[in-house]
Amino acid sequence: MNTRAAFDERRYTHSVTNTLPQFWARFGGLPDVAGKHVLDFGCARGAMVHTVLEAGAESAAGIDINPDYISFATAKHADQWSGKAQFIYGDIREETLEPADIITSCNVMEHVMALPETLAALVQCAKPGGELFIGFSPLWHSPFGHHRLMETRLPWAHLPRKNRAFLDRLIDDEGNSPESIQELGFNGATPADFRAALKGLPVEIISARRNVATHPLKQLAMKAMLAPSLIPALEKYVTIGIYWHLRRTK
Numbered sequence: 001m002n003t004r005a006a007f008d009e010r011r012y013t014h015s016v017t018n019t020l021p022q023f024w025a026r027f028g029g030l031p032d033v034a035g036k037h038v039l040d041f042g043c044a045r046g047a048m049v050h051t052v053l054e055a056g057a058e059s060a061a062g063i064d065i066n067p068d069y070i071s072f073a074t075a076k077h078a079d080q081w082s083g084k085a086q087f088i089y090g091d092i093r094e095e096t097l098e099p100a101d102i103i104t105s106c107n108v109m110e111h112v113m114a115l116p117e118t119l120a121a122l123v124q125c126a127k128p129g130g131e132l133f134i135g136f137s138p139l140w141h142s143p144f145g146h147h148r149l150m151e152t153r154l155p156w157a158h159l160p161r162k163n164r165a166f167l168d169r170l171i172d173d174e175g176n177s178p179e180s181i182q183e184l185g186f187n188g189a190t191p192a193d194f195r196a197a198l199k200g201l202p203v204e205i206i207s208a209r210r211n212v213a214t215h216p217l218k219q220l221a222m223k224a225m226l227a228p229s230l231i232p233a234l235e236k237y238v239t240i241g242i243y244w245h246l247r248r249t250k
């Protein structure tokens with residue numbers, strides 16, 4: 001196995017055994033997917049599709065804008081989930097997908113550039129009455145919102161000088177650094193931006209929670225951290241993650 005393939009396998013296994021169990025624990029457990037059609041937005045290597053099919057989903061589709069991930073996911077699941085799993089490379093705003101009973105999305109929304117339009121398109125993919133589980137962290141302005149792309153233990157060290165503190169450390173072979181965080185795949189959206197994107201969409205909010213942890217002590221610390229968000233200007237600096245459980249209304 002070459003280095004790239006081995007890396008993909010390791011990341012896939014990490015998602016199946018670590019990232020996704022934690023994701024579902026934050027929503028109180030995997031919902032009943034038996035006999036349902038599930039759509040995973042930002043599916044990467046297909047770990048969520050595999051997870052829900054193992055849990056009894058009738059069929060599952062994953063969509064992602066990275067063609068390499070879709071190739072990996074397709075090859076990885078071709079035998080085990082033949083006829084049940086489908087992986088789509090494309091922009092959800094331009095695709096017509098089978099309406100889903102359940103939509104999932106783990107750690108994607110902080111990377112989506114056309115946020116309001118993409119979220120609206122995602123909601124349209126749910127059947128009326130269908131449920132959406134959308135969770136994402138860490139948000140850009142939170143203490144380590146750079147996704148550990150910067151080697152520092154100092155919280156918020158990436159934000160000074162309009163993010164140049166972060167960007168200037170990423171110098172390529174020709175001595176250039178990126179112009180913006182968007183070039184690196186971060187949309188930089190704040191909690192207020194996410195709320196605005198959700199507003200007006202045909203969904204009922206079953207729960208909308210911030211800074212959810214699975215360990216009780218960590219949960220206490222995460223909630224305490226939200227105290228400064230009573231001052232609206234500080235909210236974006238202390239909101240690490242957002243977890244929406246929604247139901248499409250019409």
Ligand SMILES: C[S@@+](CC[C@H](N)C(=O)[O-])C[C@H]1O[C@@H](n2cnc3c(N)ncnc32)[C@H](O)[C@@H]1O
Pocket residue numbers: 015019041042043044045047063064065066069090091092105106107108111112113118
């Ligand atoms: C941090 S990864 C998370 C992958 C996976 N959901 C998981 O939890 O392991 C973010 C993923 O979102 C995808 N992505 C970003 N913007 C997207 C968009 N507009 N449409 C679909 N996928 C997108 C990326 O290509 C990447 O696979």
